[in-house]
Amino acid sequence: MTEPTLSCEALTKTYDTAAGPVSALSNVDLEIRDGEFTAIVGPSGSGKTTLLSLLGGLEKPSSGQILVQGEQLQRRYRDLSDYRRRQVGFVFQAYNLVPHLTAIENVMVPMELAGVRRSKRRSLAAELLSSMGIPKERFSHRPLRLSGGEQQRVAIARALANTPPILLADEPTGNLDEATSDQIISLLRDMADLSGLCVVVVTHNRRIAGKADHVVGLNSGRVESDRRAA
């Protein structure tokens, strides 16, 4: 059996606050496989976003470990920014595009950070934006001139800029209407199906969870359920 793309063992995260330590995650075990569309669901404060942040290397666990293709994350990547640049693409509820850069420039930034040649960057970014359904004339628009759906598509294009094997999305449809949400979810689903991308989505949306291959339910920082579609 092949190693899962991403897994975690006894993952625990405790935040130190003024009121004392707060446990956000406790002993979470999880396996995410290649080409799998995973939905992490649960009520607010259940630790969904914390789990995503840990899986994406945005934060370090208090204990336990994350394994990337069977290898311990922090042993493989001493600098987690390398992991975030090469292995992971992030999509956020609030899109988080750089406001003073145009749509295409936003997509080009990760490539620039990865050292892709300037001449190649623009064409790759244009290709990605087109594949996300962004009309060419919108490439030079700044985020504020794009609709919510368009901004999220640009954000997905940016997340895919360096062709990472893992895409992590935190409530990607939280700010979108139902129709646009469906389009975005279809897009993510297609990526998992067609590109073999490992997609992990944190969501409240039951309809998204319904389309997932793998659904992990969290409650109070613990895994309450972990089921895969037959």
Place this chain on the structure above:
Amino acid sequence: MDTVIRAARGALRSSTRTLIVVLVLAVGLSFALTSVALALAAGDELDKIKQTTGVEAALTVNPEQFQDAINAALEEAGGDPSKIDRDAVDSQIEPLTEEHLAAIKALPYVRNAAGTKAQPADLVTPGEEDEEQPDDTGNQVDSGSGPRQGLIGTPPDAILTGTDDADFLTDFAAGGTKQLVDGRLFDASDEGKNVVVIDQNTATTEGLKIGDSITLEAAGLPGDDSSNPRQIEAEIIGIYEDLETGSEGGFALNVSDWYTPLSFVRELQGDSADNSFDSISIVVDSADDLDRLETDLAGIADPDLFSLQTSAAALEQISEPVETMRNTSVVVMIVGLAVVGAIMVLLMALVMRGRLREIGILKAIGAKSRQIVAQFALETVGIAVVAVLIAVPSVLVTNMFLPSLLRPSAEANAQEENGPQSGAPGGGGFRVQTIGGPDVADPVRTEDIEASLNEIDASLGPEVVGAAAAAAIGLGLLGSAVMMVAVLRLRPAEVLRMEA
């Protein structure tokens, strides 16, 4: 290159805000740079002053020697001044000699030294001469009682100062109190010749001009009953205007200063073989050498018999306001830079608050902290460089008013140093005539202090441009430091969770 472009885009993201930041920095920097330029100029002026002021000294016969000799002779004469043996008095006084002069000239830091000798003299007009006959040198000698001998209460017409180096007549130097209006000063080629430089007042009153010959008679000191004063004819080679005449007001002795080669004074005193001086004028390389000079002179000339006057006080008087201006400029510069630095830090902190999300995004998509810091550092340095580029030519504007605000009052300084009256034009001061020595102890004039202060100007030299570059780098680093702290402390997961 991409980082540079991204930094430029970041800076231009809010062009109005950036413009305000740049202008505020430019104004602050302009003040700071003007102060830097002024401090540098004041430093240069101080160096210049040390090369030209405070380098003069004069070694003179201690007046106590005269007093002791006269007292002794008076006692010998049974208290009757008319019976004082003048030769006995002279023999009691240890003079300065050519040997002293040679030893002083041999000191390594002595730039130049020259002996001077003074003699009160009267101008003998043709009608006043009587029974003149040539002496063995061919000069006319008065054989009878002089027509205008110095009597008690009758001052001589002039004090004749003889020196073997006219360069020591510092009053004639540029900016001095005397200015040649006709003819020339004597030089080495005039040694042994009977030539004289007289004042314009006498020339006008007596109808004298260059090339005229006048007869000078050695005037006795008050109380001196010498009945056979010498008279020597001399050619007028120079006429000078006393620039201070008429400005002194109040009471002043009507005694002119005339100048001749040293040999002429000795001739008039009737002893051409004499090798003594009343004083030795000395110029050292730097004002810093005066202490050494004082120590070395103690081994050359007995300090009990000879006294040394230096121009150290003049140096202090003229350099103090310049130093004050330099120090004030440095304070303004430090305050200016501190204010600009504080503005920079505050502005960067404000910018930070508005751009936390951007930093978080960049971190989340894999930017290394140093890449983010580099972007913001370039942005900050860019703003600082533009501010400096505006501030450097702005120095020309701030230079129009800042130096006058920082410049201390020359008159106030002169009054503080010299007292409320002396030295200032129209002050009514009574300037004591120094016989034979340089005016090393004269008070510094307000105009001299003013001239030094006016020399200090904030010019756009390479030092200012260097200071500007340093300021730009410093401010950039300061701004970057704020960014660096923020970047290192920022947890992207928290920032990105916030609503846009």
